[in-house]
Amino acid sequence: MIEMINLEKLDKICSAYGISSFEQEIGNILEEEYKALNLPCERDGLGSVIASKCTNHSGPKMMVAAHMDEVGFMVKSIDDHGFIKVQTIGSWWSHMVLGQWYTIVTRDKREYHALMGSMATHGLPAETRNKTVSIEDVYLDLGVGSKQEALDLGIQVGDMVAPLAHFEVMNNQKYISCKAFDDRIGNYIMIEAAKRLEKEEHTPLYLANTVQEEPGLRGARTAVETVYPDIAFAIDTTLAGDTPMNHNICSLGKGVVLSMIDSNSIAPRGLVRYVESICKKNDIEHQYAIFNMGGTDSGNIHKAFEGVVNMTLSIPIRYMHTNHSIIHADDVEACIRLICELAKDMNEKVYGEILEY
């Protein structure tokens, strides 16, 4: 049976507003999902949500981690006319923010839509047309008449600004677009894996929805400290190279990605061989990424304590760190299946063989 993506659940998870250090709402949503599966949840000191299953079984402790935080901005200042200057949270290219809708969320959870303003396009001299605006110069247009109107809405310096949520299934229904697939697709995959493993008995499994990955893999440190796993997989997204503007070996629809390297970690050979064998045994489509320009939670997991056997599994994504990314349902399905098979197969003997490689 081919499992379909639960579009309503994916929409709910991806559309929730939660930039780094503002993960309370998405954390609560995910905790509710795990409660519905009767899985206990604990939090680490920064707010990561860690669900656990089969913790009283024998076997190596396996942690799967996906970060809950999305990239966004913080309100830095409100000028005299009610225009808002912002601080980036996570990396952004200014080219991709001008003219886009954003949502400001106030302390008391009110949401306001604002447009990232841009200079008039008519009569631009050629040198200006050929450059991108500095990210320091972008501003949000609330569509209000004065600074006081902005303040009356309850907007304050420090408020969260996130891309306006717009979930859309594309013209081939396997292609889905929304904000924050990096890394809410990882959170979604872990819930679906937990659901499919509901009746299974397996090695102790910890599903960590980490905070603050984007500014520096911080929740990964605290989560791994809380769990102290023997083996860990980070689930994140990786750049697809199947568009007219980007070429690499990674494509939408070609399966779950075994990330061989990122900017902070290398997948250990023994673990790669083992994951490849599980994919082959269970006919799970997989592909590879060599991407040393960006980090994942593995960067801080693998070198914790005396070292953790750890690698990243990824979902190929187009337009990462923009308001609308695109992923492919088949890659998501392959990743869910792989997590389930890894959890079911893992035991002391298998773990020993990975260490001995």
Next chain:
Amino acid sequence: MDTKRLEKLCNSFGVSSAEHMIGRTLQKDYEPLCDEIKCDRLGSVFAFKRSKNETAQTLMIASALDEVGLMVSEVKDNGTLAFIQLESVSPSSLLHQRVRILTRENTYVDGVITTGKKALEDKCEIKSADDLVIECGLKYDEMKELLHPGDLVAYGNNFNENNGIIMSKALFPRVFNEVTLELMEKIKDKEFDFHIAAGCIGQSVIGYRGTKTATYVIKPDAAIALTGFDTAQKKVHPGDGVVLGYYDRQMLPSQVFLKDFAKEVETKAYFGLTGNDGSFIHKTLKGTPAISVGIAVDNMGSANEICRAEDVDALVNALAAYLETINSKKLAEFGFGD
């Protein structure tokens, strides 16, 4: 210096994250020289010489285990391999170097780094690793089952020794692995009132990852990081004996430890930028007084490094002699008390 053993070490494959083969070789060599082998999960291997003193301090003497290397990023259909660099070696240093690729099946395929230009006709300017590919003399059909993205690549074996002058790939760190072995051999029958952990740190050169995990396992009270010091700009020269690091961008050495070592051992001072394992030993856990010590190495990080056997002997002898001048009390004084 044991030239034959150094040759064997240099001619092993030990690129970051695939150090298991050389790690096992070193472990076998360490076993008869110590009381216990200590490992972490990133490939580090240490020989632990236990003291009978119940309140013994621990001195860590660490070399790196991994050599610089590359990773295959794509098997192109024109039969070449695109790659990324694991460390920031100047890409122009790579052109026309011999390489050895480790396949998924743990076999080797040899290749040469090329830029698709004719050396006899064109200017071969290399601005980045994107200008380079690996050519193995194979066609795509012969390669596609054999080589894969993610395969690791080392420089090709090229060890040569002549009159005590050694030229090889990977002298940094292999000559320092050899130093740990010779040091442990020299002190095998001696007893100290402090523990000694001498060994090699996995995934060090790529970014001091094993440095954290090895420090977590060893829990040193003081540490000596063994490293090469590049001779460019004639700061030091092969034949200068023991070199002592006074500054690098990643660590300010423990002043107390540094001054003590400089007092007991004849050393040449070195002020540089490149870090070493000291960078993460000294600031992991609660903090460890650390210094960096080594010898001059030409062309560090390239496929052809140079050092002198007499410097290796000087370093081994200096370290063995220094160990006789210290004890747990002194090691504790390098730190700031509990």
